[in-house]
Amino acid sequence: MSRSIAVLVAGVAAVVMVLSKFIVPMESAETTVAEWFNAAAAIAFVLGGASLLKMNLLTISARGPGWGYAAVTLVAFLATLGVGLFKVGVPPSAAFPDHRMGGTPDAEGGALWWIYEYLMSPITGTLFAMLAFYVASAAFRAFRAKNAAAIFLLVTAFVVLLGRTYAGVFVTSWIPDDVPWVSWLRLENLSAVIMSVFTTAGTRAMIIGIAIGVAATGIKIMIGLDRSYLGAGAGGGNG
Amino acid sequence: MSQFPGTSGTPGAPGMPADPAVARRANRLMIAVLAVIAALLVVRAWVGTEVGSGADAQVVHGYGMVFVEQQGAGHVQVPAAEWAQAVAADPAQQRVMVSWPRTVGVWAAALLTLAVLSFLWRDNPVYKLAESVVVGVSAGYVMSTAVWSSLVNQVFGKLAPGLTKAYLSPGLTTTESDWWALVPLGLGMLLLCRLSARLSWVGMFPLAFVVGVFSGWRFVQYVESDLLAQVATMFDPLYVAGPTAAATVGGTLCAVLVLVGVLTVLAYFFFSLEHKGPVGGAARIGVWYLMITFGASFGFTVMGRIALLAARCEFLFDDWLWLIDPAGKH
Numbered sequence A: 001m002s003r004s005i006a007v008l009v010a011g012v013a014a015v016v017m018v019l020s021k022f023i024v025p026m027e028s029a030e031t032t033v034a035e036w037f038n039a040a041a042a043i044a045f046v047l048g049g050a051s052l053l054k055m056n057l058l059t060i061s062a063r064g065p066g067w068g069y070a071a072v073t074l075v076a077f078l079a080t081l082g083v084g085l086f087k088v089g090v091p092p093s094a095a096f097p098d099h100r101m102g103g104t105p106d107a108e109g110g111a112l113w114w115i116y117e118y119l120m121s122p123i124t125g126t127l128f129a130m131l132a133f134y135v136a137s138a139a140f141r142a143f144r145a146k147n148a149a150a151i152f153l154l155v156t157a158f159v160v161l162l163g164r165t166y167a168g169v170f171v172t173s174w175i176p177d178d179v180p181w182v183s184w185l186r187l188e189n190l191s192a193v194i195m196s197v198f199t200t201a202g203t204r205a206m207i208i209g210i211a212i213g214v215a216a217t218g219i220k221i222m223i224g225l226d227r228s229y230l231g232a233g234a235g236g237g238n239g
Numbered sequence B: 001m002s003q004f005p006g007t008s009g010t011p012g013a014p015g016m017p018a019d020p021a022v023a024r025r026a027n028r029l030m031i032a033v034l035a036v037i038a039a040l041l042v043v044r045a046w047v048g049t050e051v052g053s054g055a056d057a058q059v060v061h062g063y064g065m066v067f068v069e070q071q072g073a074g075h076v077q078v079p080a081a082e083w084a085q086a087v088a089a090d091p092a093q094q095r096v097m098v099s100w101p102r103t104v105g106v107w108a109a110a111l112l113t114l115a116v117l118s119f120l121w122r123d124n125p126v127y128k129l130a131e132s133v134v135v136g137v138s139a140g141y142v143m144s145t146a147v148w149s150s151l152v153n154q155v156f157g158k159l160a161p162g163l164t165k166a167y168l169s170p171g172l173t174t175t176e177s178d179w180w181a182l183v184p185l186g187l188g189m190l191l192l193c194r195l196s197a198r199l200s201w202v203g204m205f206p207l208a209f210v211v212g213v214f215s216g217w218r219f220v221q222y223v224e225s226d227l228l229a230q231v232a233t234m235f236d237p238l239y240v241a242g243p244t245a246a247a248t249v250g251g252t253l254c255a256v257l258v259l260v261g262v263l264t265v266l267a268y269f270f271f272s273l274e275h276k277g278p279v280g281g282a283a284r285i286g287v288w289y290l291m292i293t294f295g296a297s298f299g300f301t302v303m304g305r306i307a308l309l310a311a312r313c314e315f316l317f318d319d320w321l322w323l324i325d326p327a328g329k330h
Helices: A002-022 A024-061 A067-085 A111-142 A148-163 A166-171 A187-222 B020-047 B080-089 B100-120 B125-159 B161-168 B179-195 B200-233 B245-269 B277-320
Strands: B049-051 B058-060 B067-071 B074-078 B096-098
Touching: A002 A024, A002 A187, A002 B200, A024 A067, A024 B125, A024 B179, A024 B200, A067 A111, A067 B125, A111 B100, A111 B125, A111 B277, A148 A166, A148 A187, A148 B277, A166 A187, A187 B200, A187 B245, A187 B277, B049 B080, B058 B080, B067 B080, B080 B096, B100 B125, B100 B277, B125 B161, B125 B179, B179 B200, B245 B277
Parallel strands: none
Antiparallel strands: B049 B058, B067 B074, B067 B096
8 A cells, every 4th residue: 555655656746747847837836846856855865874874883883894994984974064064164155244154065165175175076086087097907808809890999999099189189190181081081080070970879879769768767657667666575667 | 803904915815916925025015115205205395395486486395285365254275486475575474374274185185195096006904994084075075065955945944934044044035934845854754764674664655756756857858858859950951061062071971970870879779670681780880880989988988087097196296296387386
């Protein structure tokens, strides 16, 4: 019974969002429901935070492997949450210079801004930067020019990489840029042609496919065929 | 049980040589390299870095120092040369000064950057420490900004506008209570029931609401801006007139190639017909288009990562060590 009600709630919410696009008086309903969604999603973050606390506290209390790291995570989480919620060090806004809570929590000069600028951003930036090494090493091991499709992939990657660097421009700089029928052979122009023709076509077809997939999933949720979000025993992904 | 596993560098662990002697030699070599780099940095700090030019030149003994100037209610970062100029004009000036929180921040960022990069050597406790910090900090950051942007303004601000305006958000424009805001608050409270094993079933209602709203929202967005907009571009003219014959031929050829590409890739993704005969031929051409797309995406991804790596190196050598100055910060 409770699952049926949950499916009904999801279906009605989805239909209201779709109908509000087509029925003018319902436009305000879309805004209201979107605000409810944002608020509920914000409380979902509280759920995530509570889950993080619970998991790390369990690891620390059980002295499980890596409990020191769990303690570091916990301290970092609580400290960031504390300075963010209490707007520690946030300079007052120009509009309300006498109000301590006038500025935004991540305003420049505040503690949350400091944490983002000097802790979060450098670590995440370096983690993504490090992927350059792993992507290159994985590509070196995995890419083999075994058939036409693989050759297309390799050559395109090579041309796009070279065409966006000074080295690539230099390599084909001997090809005249002002002769219409051959200038596209310069690596920087060839790279541009690949992006504007072949990649556009491939990406466009994939976007169309993804949009059809999203629309189909939406319809399945609206009519209650897809209940996978309710968890196991709810009728499975395909109803 | 060790609170920081991996501190002993167990031989045979992933990334470690199997032979203990080789592992010890590798460790000693790494420590020696780090010691030499540290010694060079200490020597350079002792010698100092000259900032400013001419009569305004000043020597700074340290790295990563950030100078700020009071502007309005806060401070704004200024080049070190500006500090040198201000000190040369008035040694007792207080207008441009060192920002110790930002300087400590540059050091913290530099050490954390090196900690993450140390993973290239092998998994180690310093890397794990940085990883733990980023997990905690990210969760705290996302949660606190969500509370301020959604809960305070859209829930508390509507339920108790007077109190919220007085104590939390002076810029709030709402003046009257809107009790409909109890709905998302109630949904959120029900969502928290998922933390309890006995009451977790109650959490499925707000979850269903969130899923329903999101799917309806996305349905309209994707159909309108992706499906219809992308299909509409396929009805553009295939003949593209240009200023020259070559431009006309080139533009027309490109338009035809794009149309052929979209249709053949869609043929590849169409599984209701067996990929044989003309459909099979079209699907094969579609695969070639897809491979070119993936190759370009791969090239772009690598370029993006390398650009990020260059930015991190620039931070280390420019902001922290002051060895380069491409943006004129010093």
